[in-house]
Amino acid sequence: MVYRITFIPGDGVGPEVAEATRRVLEATGVQFQWDDAVIGSQAQERFGTLLPESALESIKRNKVAIKGPVTTPIGSGFRSVNVALRKQLDLYACLRLCKTYTGVHTPYKNVDIVVVRENTEGLYSGIEFAKDSPETAELLEFVARTTGEKIRRDSAVSLKVASYMASRRIVKFAFEYARQNGRKKVTAVHKANILKFSDGLFLNTAREVAKEYGDIEFTDMLLDATCMQLVKRPEQFDVLVLPNFYGDFISDLCAGLVGGLGVAPGANIGNDMAIFEPTHGSAPDIAGQNRANPMAMMLSGVMMLRYLGERGSADRLERAIVEVIAEGKSVTSDLKDDPNDSSAVGTSQVADAVIEKLLMPPARRTA
Numbered sequence: 482m483v484y485r486i487t488f489i490p491g492d493g494v495g496p497e498v499a500e501a502t503r504r505v506l507e508a509t510g511v512q513f514q515w516d517d518a519v520i521g522s523q524a525q526e527r528f529g530t531l532l533p534e535s536a537l538e539s540i541k542r543n544k545v546a547i548k549g550p551v552t553t554p555i556g557s558g559f560r561s562v563n564v565a566l567r568k569q570l571d572l573y574a575c576l577r578l579c580k581t582y583t584g585v586h587t588p589y590k591n592v593d594i595v596v597v598r599e600n601t602e603g604l605y606s607g608i609e610f611a612k613d614s615p616e617t618a619e620l621l622e623f624v625a626r627t628t629g630e631k632i633r634r635d636s637a638v639s640l641k642v643a644s645y646m647a648s649r650r651i652v653k654f655a656f657e658y659a660r661q662n663g664r665k666k667v668t669a670v671h672k673a674n675i676l677k678f679s680d681g682l683f684l685n686t687a688r689e690v691a692k693e694y695g696d697i698e699f700t701d702m703l704l705d706a707t708c709m710q711l712v713k714r715p716e717q718f719d720v721l722v723l724p725n726f727y728g729d730f731i732s733d734l735c736a737g738l739v740g741g742l743g744v745a746p747g748a749n750i751g752n753d754m755a756i757f758e759p760t761h762g763s764a765p766d767i768a769g770q771n772r773a774n775p776m777a778m779m780l781s782g783v784m785m786l787r788y789l790g791e792r793g794s795a796d797r798l799e800r801a802i803v804e805v806i807a808e809g810k811s812v813t814s815d816l817k818d819d820p821n822d823s824s825a826v827g828t829s830q831v832a833d834a835v836i837e838k839l840l841m842p843p844a845r846r847t848a
């Protein structure tokens with residue numbers, strides 16, 4: 482079988498980590514046909530828009546894409562090209578895997594947390610009212626009339642939206658992921674004690690969905706308590722499911738627990754479409770220097786292989802990456818004890834080392 486995949490290199494360090502990832506994916510022996518697409522500044526230059534229809538059409542056709550990070554130019558009119566892409570394709574679940582690997586410097590051991598973040602609404606609904614606008618004045622009047630609450634006239638307002646439909650589908654996604662991947666527990670994170678209606682709806686919906694999954698334990702935890710428990714005893718968590726805004730920073734917190742952005746893979750998934758991409762951004766400070774760590778994007782490639790049903794190849798590629806990290810020789814400077822260590826290798830050499838491991842007979846492997 483040949484998989485047709487939309488390949489978006491992105492910009493900044495994107496093309497470097499994307500090419501390294503393409504090479505290791507091909508070395509697994511799985512057959513790919515790559516459909517190259519551009520978004521972001523390159524698309525702006527070529528097509529006059531940051532998010533061209535040709536890229537969207539390619540993803541809709543192929544249903545699966547792998548993507549490098551994309552810079553959002555300041556003052557572009559887009560809040561973020563990435564957010565716009567997820568919204569247009571209704572990729573409602575942001576999935577981040579945060580796992581400690583031997584060889585990555587972190588005080589934590591045995592962390593293996595899956596973060597499932599709602600991607601489409603919450604505080605990032607994109608509905609905002611500017612200070613001093615006529616719409617804001619109308620809104621403040623409506624609030625005063627219906628609740629008796631007087632909001633100061635010099636306010637700006639951002640809406641936090643939680644629907645039953647979006648809450649239900651994200652919690653179902655978390656439970657389905659848990660069931661299909663041998664996970665034992667789902668924890669819904671919220672502030673329903675304060676936000677009684679929006680987070681209350683999220684929590685009640687999570688409780689309702691949990692009843693459909695008797696084989697998986699369900700708990701809920703307040704956001705503030707979760708932050709403290711993640712730092713104190715992260716190994717107690719398995720799958721976390723969160724509304725959009727909380728999911729944004731809890732997924733970065735979890736990436737920090739396991740050693741940072743260089744090893745944090747991710748995916749944005751909808752009903753029948755998915756884009757796999759590293760958590761990190763375009764890292765303009767090190768772009769074009771062959772210094773970017775490609776592991777996060779390679780591990781996103783592992784997630785893509787699992788999504789495609791190629792579990793054997795996914796396991797082999799993950800093992801090869803884990804062995805390279807554990808040996809600590811062919812790794813980029815961010816994975817060295819001393820970031821100035823001159824033995825650090827470049828992005829493409831990491832790919833060479835992973836490919837060498839992949840092609841090595843199991844008996845000769847070290848880790």
Ligand code: NAD
Nearest residue numbers: 550551552553563742743761762763764766767773774815
């Ligand atoms: P960033 O993740 O690009 O960089 C933060 C720090 O981490 C930098 O010091 C960088 O050098 C380092 N870093 C990041 N990736 C690395 C890697 N693979 N190897 C080694 N070091 C790495 O975050 P930022 O600077 O806040 O964002 C830069 C741009 O990226 C912004 O325009 C932002 O909008 C965009 N961004 C895009 C995505 C995406 O495409 N999904 C995600 C986040 C940020």
